[in-house]
Amino acid sequence: TLAPPIFLQSVHSHPIFFSHRLSFSLYAVTRNSSAICRRSPPYLMTSTLSASSAWPESPFVPPPMSENSPDSDDRSSLSDLSDISAAVTDAVDDDERRSQTSVASPTNTAATSVQNVNPSPNSISLPVDSSTPNVLYLSFNQDYGCFAAGTDRGFRIYNCDPLREIFRRDFTGNSNGGGGIGVVQMLFRCNILALVGGGPEPQYPLNKVMIWDDHQSRCIGELSFRSEVKSVRLRRDRIVVVLAQKIFVYNFSDLKLLHQIETVANPKGLCEVSQVSGSMVLVCPGLQKGQVRVEHYASKRTKFIMAHDSRIVCFALTNDGRLLATSSSKGTLVRIYNTLDGSLVQEVRRGADRAEIYSLAFSPTAQWLAVSSDKGTVHVFNLKVDSAALGVDRPRGAAESNATSPSAGSHLSFIRGVLPKYFSSEWSVAQFRLQEGLQHIVAFGHQKNTVVILGMDGSFYRCQYDAATGGEMTLLEHHSFLKSEENF
Template sequence: MLTGALSSRMSSSVSSSDRIFPPSSFGSFESPGIRASSCFSGPNADMNEYDETDLFSISWNQDYGCFAAGTSHGFHIYNCEPFKEIFRRELKNGGFKFVEMLFRCNILALVGAAANSSYPPNKVLIWDDHQSRSIAEFTFRSEVHGVKLRRDGIVIVLKHKIYVYNFMDLKLLHQIETLANPRGLCCLSHHSNTFVLACPGLHKGQVRVEHFGLNVTKLINAHDSQIACFMLTMDGLLLATASVKGTLIRIFNTMDGSRLQEVRRGVNRAEINSIALSPNVQWLAASSDKGTVHIFSLKVRVSGLDSITHPNSPQGPALFHQNSSTSIDPLVSPNTGANPNSLLSFMRGILRKYFSSEWSFAQLHLPGNTQFIVAFGSLNSVMIVGMDGSFYKCSFDPVHGGEMVQQEYVRFLR
């Protein structure tokens, strides 16, 4: 484990509006008239490792192999399989509200907490820990509610606006107006051949999907209530959404906005804290404030690549396989025949609405009253991280479902 300390000083970047002013250099690009950033310096002798640490945020990296924890004293980076702390940085003058990783490389996006006297919550730092310096500082007039990274892009979320920047030269590429977004809702695709962004639209219950590579915008009216949570597949072809009611999760085709499947967490109102989609697009996991994690079986289909490349091919649509969700080309359509409740379809106008939705395949009940976020691990497992500083790894039976089995439990913060 590497243990270091961040200095309590950093020169601020210049900002006269809600736009970014890049640093003096980033890679081989130059930007005149901008102040350079100072770097984080050596160990802080005043830091007491036994001081109480508050957990401000948790975020997975793009392949769910690691997660970052923003704390009142800095940040920690943890590997998941096997579980271990692999890195930390500490401050004496406050911590970071958001810490966003870029896969497993040395680049991080940092946003200070309100109590941080040196790094205010309206500033985003792009930190290169290999060079121990900030390589970009973005300052806004209002508080930053979220940051997302791709290898080729930086996305910064404010309450009513989202900014998209090119990573290499920090050029502003897009500005997107949104409905009030205090949750900082935004997610990205992470395949190099697709750049898809999902964010709240301008109307309640609406999700806006941008296919930047195709110059296509799709507005999806996902729910009647406000959006609480959503997640894209790695290629951005599928979108899973939940509203503040927390009873239903819906899966959409992001190319045409069609609804492919609807699953039901329960009949009582709940706050869904996170949604995860498995890499092979066979499973969906959701955590809620009821202390439960639900696993659902996805029944969507994609057209085979051969039938798209060769339109006259007699081969029909094929089920998702391990690498089938890797291209923007496949067309997604619902697999209504695989719906275990399809026999009730003729009575949907009579029966209560929840009979037409699919219920969870596997479940886990967690102790305590805390917020949990989920991700899929290896070999039919899910990883769950709690805002109380807990880490769980649990497995589920992919054939019979039912109650999940706990494999690992760690308290990663004092």
């Protein structure tokens, strides 16, 4: 029998309508993400589409949407939730799932992403073949085992190791929208994604977050706002929506608004959340230039950190939320903070001249930090963090590696305080050269001492660094992930 609908009074003074089926659908994610299953009630006729299934030939039909939100402010309105089925499945096949279970679950940062800084019709981009879409957005999933690409035609999901396309959705030719996806966020490896329109011809309004169920190949819900959505972050139990000067935190099971945060102007949608269950940590810009706000939800504490004198442009958070890496608009220094007390743990130097930092990423053990910028070089830094004090589980031998790994700062430690700060800075131990000016995001691979690099031109790099000697990294593989899978 059909579950009776529930009516809740929202913060917007109008009722929110949804079904028990929404709560049931996402309960499978929060309670059993490692073995997600699909259980559809008999009265729901749903299509089944796995990673190995053929793409549907019928055109995609999204739910009806209004361009203007009825709300008088930036709070959300919910719609199209009454027909959500219990359809949460794993987005990878059984062989892929078995291969991933043999790898220890990483504990690095929340999903890293980069958005095309100017995805307009007049944007400057590399010449591409007419059959190749333009990339508007790139993001890793929460364990860095997959990544998502939003394009001017739709979105694509890839496995990182080995590199292969899992599935794609192209919306071009659809009368309901232009196909452009400006934000796409995965929820680990399940079939639920968060989408926002983007590009010159967006598929959805820029002020809406669409909850996409790829098993049904359609949107099953939406969050509407009065201003443009800059980014989205997902946890198993939370949805975080970032606007230009506000952040909204929702409960995933019923989309109830839990928290609202005001920030300084945040055009890049900076926000990160920890992924350890039961102890959510959220970091975002504060109310002042150079300030970071840290929300510890388990202990109900808020910490403000004056991280830089200038505007913050990038940060990263470890998966347990204990370490935070930040960089300002100068792009010369990266600082690592303890989020519990706000203390500065370490400071490393990318270079002497100004640069725009595109991406920061911690390694699973928080022993290494990767940085990409518009200078075209990916740097890997050795972090000398007191893992015992922070509770970070490092492998045996990590302390010795810290003591022996090369760092320019270590050779000059005896003259700190005598020479200017520039000469006593800690420099990167490993580097990899890329095309200057092109946006890249980085993450540490599941293979030992490897870094995965994604470019907005569709490039995929896997390189390896020597933890003992450092220097130039070795290129292991290079592909264009926009090409067909046979060409990988």
